[in-house]
Amino acid sequence: MAHDDGGGVTADVLICGLGPAGRALAHRCLARGLSVTVVDPVPDRVWSATYAAWADELPEWLDPAAVGATVDQPMAWGTRAHRIDRPYVVLDTNRLRESLELTGAEIVADRAVELTTGTASLASGRLLTARRVIDARGIARSPALAEQTAYGLVLDARRCAGLEPLFMDWRADNGAPADAPRSFLYAVPLGGGAMLLEETCLAGRPALDGTALRDRLHHRLRSRGIELTGDERVERVRFPVEGGRPGRHTFGAAGGFAHTATGYSVAASLTAADAVAAGARAWSxxxxxxxxxxxxxxxxxxxxxxxxxxxxxxxxxxxxxxxxxxxxxxxxxxxxxxxxxxxxxxxxxxxxxxxxxxxxxxxxxxxxxxxxxxxxxx
Structure with missing residues (x-):
């Protein structure tokens, strides 16, 4: 258990950032009996993004309840259809977060502003110390970095009858000019009878903005006979797909785990969390x-x-x-x-x-x- 020796919190591991990567690493450190301190400005925040992975990427220790839906053979479209013979899972973000429980950790609601090998300076002026300090705060946006952007709507799956799950669909029925930057449709079940339909700019510098993606998604859905009411829950996505710093003191997207071709980093972080908690190097x-x-x-x-x-x-x-x-x-x-x-x-x-x-x-x-x-x- 972390303790205060008068100079700040002392722990085996200090993790800054409580997104999926930081929380998974903290969870596995606790499972190994380490004392853990975690720092995040809003440690109880709800995760609003949709996370997905290939089923064979998930570690054995992950609670199966974290999987919200499984697609046995998702479809991909370039100029023609391709059946992907690999199960794809969409994670239930609430159950994923709950499964990565932090009982026993010292949770500090603050913002880390400067990290060194063994210390973290916080916005409040507090200084924390630990044997290992790990940055899992993600990547700050910058015009110099390529980004992935998306605009999505969550619909009752019954309104999407006939639309099978799509890993990516590049067909040109979204109303965009032929010479405009391309975007694709991502369509996956979320569980509980809901389906996410998302127009996605895979990577751009600059990436397509949310307004353009919204208009393209609306046009695409109309062209496929899917009517909208205006009451659908909206999901907006914008994050860098590059800019991480691989090393012993970074983890998750901050540590270069994001795949530049897909933007995915959660599955890689879950997979590596246990080994990194045990002290192994993430970067051979x-x-x-x-x-x-x-x-x-x-x-x-x-x-x-x-x-x-x-x-x-x-x-x-x-x-x-x-x-x-x-x-x-x-x-x-x-x-x-x-x-x-x-x-x-x-x-x-x-x-x-x-x-x-x-x-x-x-x-x-x-x-x-x-x-x-x-x-x-x-």
């Missing part, structure tokens, strides 16, 4: 190499002309399931990630391949070039 040499490769993938994605994006994802979702899984979930799987990126690159049409190569390497490509076999290992 392989994990750091995968992190750099994913950053290269983001550069390529941001550079694609709008018309190329559905074709790019057609190629991705025709890859073998193992390659898809390695790229989407293999945070420490260097071999699998390299294989997936090579497979994707080889499957792209030649003009698109040249654009991806140019963006990935940060160089101009004026004519046809031969890509060395080691390109994806750099």
């Amino acid at each position: 040499a392989s994990a750091r190499a995968v992190y750099r490769l994913r950053a290269a993938g983001l550069r390529a994605l941001l550079a694609l002309p709008p018309a190329d994006i559905p074709v790019f994802f057609d190629t991705f979702f025709t890859m073998p399931p193992a390659a898809q899984r390695a790229y989407l979930s293999g945070r420490t799987d260097l071999t699998g990630t390299v294989t997936a990126m090579r497979t994707l690159f080889d499957g792209l049409p030649p003009p698109l391949r040249r654009r991806v190569a140019a963006a990935t390497l940060g160089m101009r490509i004026r004519s046809r070039i031969r890509i060395p076999s080691a390109i994806m290992e750099q």
